[in-house]
Amino acid sequence: MRSFKRIFNREIYKQFFRFCFIGLTITVFSYILFLILYYFLSINYIFSAGAGFIGGVLLGFVFNKIYTFKSKRKSFSTILQYFLVYGFSLFFTMWLIKFLVEKMYFNPIVANLILQPFIVLINFFGTKILVFKNKKW
Numbered sequence: 001m002r003s004f005k006r007i008f009n010r011e012i013y014k015q016f017f018r019f020c021f022i023g024l025t026i027t028v029f030s031y032i033l034f035l036i037l038y039y040f041l042s043i044n045y046i047f048s049a050g051a052g053f054i055g056g057v058l059l060g061f062v063f064n065k066i067y068t069f070k071s072k073r074k075s076f077s078t079i080l081q082y083f084l085v086y087g088f089s090l091f092f093t094m095w096l097i098k099f100l101v102e103k104m105y106f107n108p109i110v111a112n113l114i115l116q117p118f119i120v121l122i123n124f125f126g127t128k129i130l131v132f133k134n135k136k137w
Contacts, residue, residue: 030056
């Protein structure tokens with residue numbers, strides 16, 4: 001039983017570390033894409049932010065599929081499920097941050113920081129279990 005627990009912990013930690021590393025990399029990529037579109041090409045900030053988000057999610061899909069979860073799934077529904085997980089995460093974050101700021105009187109910066117660990121966990125387990133069907137622990 002102990003060896004199972006060690007394997008579980010080692011494998012989940014490795015995947016979680018990879019997921020976080022890719023997440024940080026993709027965040028930088030998304031922001032650079034936003035800056036290029038908005039600052040250098042003078043494209044509307046809303047479109048630039050949306051394009052940065054979509055570009056980041058697409059690149060994140062590729063890297064998480066190949067590197068984090070080593071998924072062999074090849075279907076359009078996989079990428080659709082990935083976007084649904086991240087779409088849910090985005091709207092959930094927006095709803096919670098609004099609640100924390102308007103009802104609990106948190107500073108928006110603090111509220112966003114508080115939510116980040118929960119959002120990372122939702123995204124990690126959502127992509128691991130629902131998208132890439134990677135239940136190997």
